[in-house]
Amino acid sequence: MRKIDHKKIIKKFENDISELWQYFSDVERYIIMQNPSRKDLLIGHLSEQVxxxxxxxxxxxxxxxxxxxxNNNSQQFSSYVCTSVQNDLSNNSVKQFVNVSIPxxxxxxxxxxxxxxDDDNIKFADCKILKKKAKQWLVEExxxxxxxxxxxxxxxINSIKKIRNYLAHRSPRSLKSMISILKEIETASPTCKNYGLGINLRAKNRDIGNYLKADIEDGRRVEVYLQRIHSIALTFM
Structure with a gap:
């Protein structure tokens, strides 16, 4: 049986991010040229969308x-599913006679x-849950x-989840959660990979577009996020 090449998955993601980045640059340039009086507002909206x-x-x-x-090695996943199904059997008297087997x-x-x-993507609230799922489902390699x-x-990654959640819901709860993670994303270490991404937003400041479009050392923040998530994807090679 032919296996999926995980490197092709990573390459596709690289291309998708590169195209999204190019889209941002093209539209940003168009806004600056065609609508300079409203560029701050429009680039903020563009940053949120991207x-x-x-x-x-x-x-x-x-x-x-x-x-x-x-798909490359489903031994651990098959074992996990079998154990889960076995443990879910509610009738203990029957459980001893049931032997679950999955290829x-x-x-x-x-x-x-x-x-x-449910044909949805894998759900994870943060990296802690993601790492737990990886341990349950994947072989050690x-x-x-x-x-x-x-x-x-x-x-x-955690900040991306929180910002996305806020942009999708704009609720007080999601705002509070987003603000909390943005206070922690940037450490005091001079080698911190997230330099410039940390900010102490006030609870009344709901305009995340200003945060994302702001210029820092390596470009606009949204562009730094694009570059960083691209780099993270390469660690899965």
Missing amino acids: FVSMAVLFEQFISDIFVAYI TNLNVAQIRELLMP HARKFSKLHRDDISL
Whole structure:
């Protein structure tokens, strides 16, 4: 059975991020040329739109990389599913007579049906849950890619989840959660990979577009997020 090449998944994500970045640059340039009096507002809106697109692409990437890793070696995943089903049997008197068995050579359709029965992407609120899923579902070789994520990369992924959630809901709860993570994303270390991304937003400041479009050392913040998530994807090679 032909296996998915996880490197192709990573390459596709690289291309998707590059195209999104180019889209941002093209539209930003058009706004500056055609509507200079409203450029701050419009580039702020553009930054929010591009950020959400980036976050969705990353969620899709994570789902695809899990499928590829399991397709490459589904021994751990099959074992986890069997144990879960066995433990879910409510009748203890019957459980002792039931032996759950799942093939260790699952195809892509079978993996997707077991991983994502609702046809949605894999859900994870933060990296802690993501690492837990990796440990449960993946053989050590692949699970290590998640457990060895740098702390700055973990902070960045968590911030993407929180900002995306706020942009999708604009609720007081999501705002509070976003503000909390943005206070922590940048450490005092001079080698911090997230330099310039930290900011102490006030609770009354709901304009995340200003945060994302702001210029820092390596470009606008939204562009730094694009560059950083691109680099993180390469660690899954």
